Amino acid sequence: MKAQGICAQPFEAVRQAFEAMFDDPQERGAGLCVQVDGERVVDLWAGVADQEGGRPWTHDTLANTFCVVKPYVAVAILMLVEAGRLELDAPVARYWPEFARNGKARVSVRQVMNHTAGLPALRGPDHNPMMYDWEHMVRVLEDEPLWWEPGTDLGYGTTTFGWILGELIRRVDGRDPCAFIHEQMLDPHGLDVHLGVDETQFHRIARFDSATGRVGDPYSQALRTVVKSEPSHIATFAFTNPGMVPRRTSDPRWWAYRQPGVCGHATAHGLAGFYSALLAGHFIGPELLDEFTREHSHGMDRVWMRPMRYGLGCMLEQQVDPAATHAMGPDTFGHIGLGGPISFADPERRVSFGFVTTTSGGHSMIDPRPGRLSALVYAAL
Template sequence: MQIQGYFDLKFEPVRDAFAALFDNPQERGAALCIQVGGETVVDLWAGTSDKAGGQAWHSDTILNVFSCTKTFTAVAALQLVAEGKLELDAPVAKIWPEFAAAGKQAVTLRQLLAHTAGVTGVRQPLAPETLYDWDAMCAALAAEAPWWTPGQAHGYSPISYGWLIGELLQRVDGRTPGRSIIARTAAPLGLDFHIGLADGEFVRVAEIARGKGSLGDAAAQRLLGVMLGEPQALSTLAFNNPPSVMTSTNKPEWRRMEQPAANGHGNARSLAGFYAGLLDGRLLDTALLAEMTREQAVGEDRTLLTRTRFGLGCMLDQPGDAGGGTFGLGPQAFGHPGAGGSLGFADPERALAFGFVTNTLGPYVLMDPRAQTLARAAGRCLAGK
């Protein structure tokens, strides 16, 4: 496999580890970008961008990075907190009165960002096309009763997070959620990142497809078992109601919509650049970044059925977890994985910002072993090992 791009010679082992991904014949295409102290030390890409394997992955290829989008959304919300337009600990219903229904009158923005609000999925079956009806989804979530007493437990909101935070952004910022988030995060940093993709950009979007032959780890198998066997379980409804959520990634209407939990489109460069912007203070001041990366929820996740640890709109490292809970570097690392393998994160101890994207979906629930391997290789290079 021909590896394209640039790497600092000190990071040649990272380049070798990236190339080794393609020893697996399942691997289609991927890209990796690492910045240290704001300087790009690795910017690599390889493979193919289409399902058939005939289209080369290019320098400007972008793809759906799924939940990597969530931290962009959180940063936009926190900027509005800094501007006094949102409050972390005020009731959401202060801005969105309908949201007070069914026992949610005290739910706060902090709880939504930390996945402790209990507004994780809709119990009433929704038609597939409801996915693309913003007002209908917001109305369904506003009417929904929490799955637990808000603030008393936590459970990841894989898709509802986008409507919940996005509706607040829309109400206070006067722009659609994708426009608000991009104007506040990607645009000031010059990043090739989109929430609501223009049709003219479709030609450079990599198609997403699942890898075959791997069932993943115990956490992945546990979650899959519930989703296949328990149609009314929280986990199932959180991921699969509307039922079109899991099957839409390559569809034009999914690319066009602004769903700021899961349909951001970008590349490894844009993920690394975003986290570099957080580390150097261009997106949030020191106090708000500290609040964002402070532990807000930890323990058994009622949606993912494994241990998770959250800040505000970001996952925090679980250093003792040799599996999916660690980013693979320092214990202060924070960021967010996307379904199937993409990952963006920062390690403040090393001033390192990391972005990895792939169009070959793996089965893991949290961090993908491919990204962890690359991050650990970067750590060894920085340590001179």
């Protein structure tokens, strides 16, 4: 399938690989953007944005990104740190006193951001019916006990990350956290990323669905087995209570959902533009950017059930793991979303990368599709 958009001549192999993705009849629509020093060298899109195949993908088609937006709320927290309104090593309860209940008084802001807080998941009852009610979920978090002593183990805060950091922004700044992110970060830079899509823009959203036969790497397969067969496992609670699953993405409530850790809709150029702006110093200064991207935690993550490395709200390069490498430099950082979307940056090469898709794959980390594309980008550099 021929892609639309632009591709600088040195990156012609990237275009060819992007177009070759659509040799698979399950591949419906996708977008790819690569920026070097803030300049677009690749900005491609192809396919369709609906299930029936009648609505072509365009430059401004919005795709569901799931957790790709986690670094956005983390950077928002760092903006408040830089402004002197938050401290990384202060307890969350200093700003949100009710959070201290059930043994959480010593959980620090930094521990939430590097996934060592001991609160990566919510136990029963089923929270899916109330997940769209921010106030209700905040009360749930206040009453939730820890899974382990803060700072002693590693577990990805699938949904809890966004609620805790989002509520901190609300307590300190007064604004809804997604409003803060839009007003302070996205809108001033014209970034086509939406943390809660306005109803007038619903027509731009592509339909997201699973592909069959894409089982993923062994870690991903093991995680899927646990989630399906062990209802009391921490990973099962993290990914299902409430659940972030492809079928939810057809619900207009999801499109408008304002949860800054799990729900975003974006174009590929919007995602890449975020990291270009970040590298250019537009959100936080160099000291906090270094803090954001240096390793703060590593080890076997109890939720992902695989080795992970984290900065302060971003995932770090894993060159020893073929299914988790960005295929670029050793200092790359960014974040994946369930089923294939990804965005990251290579600070050494000043590269920002954004990929969105409507065809969900089976890898829990970096999908082979953007993995192949990023390797070709690196080769071209």
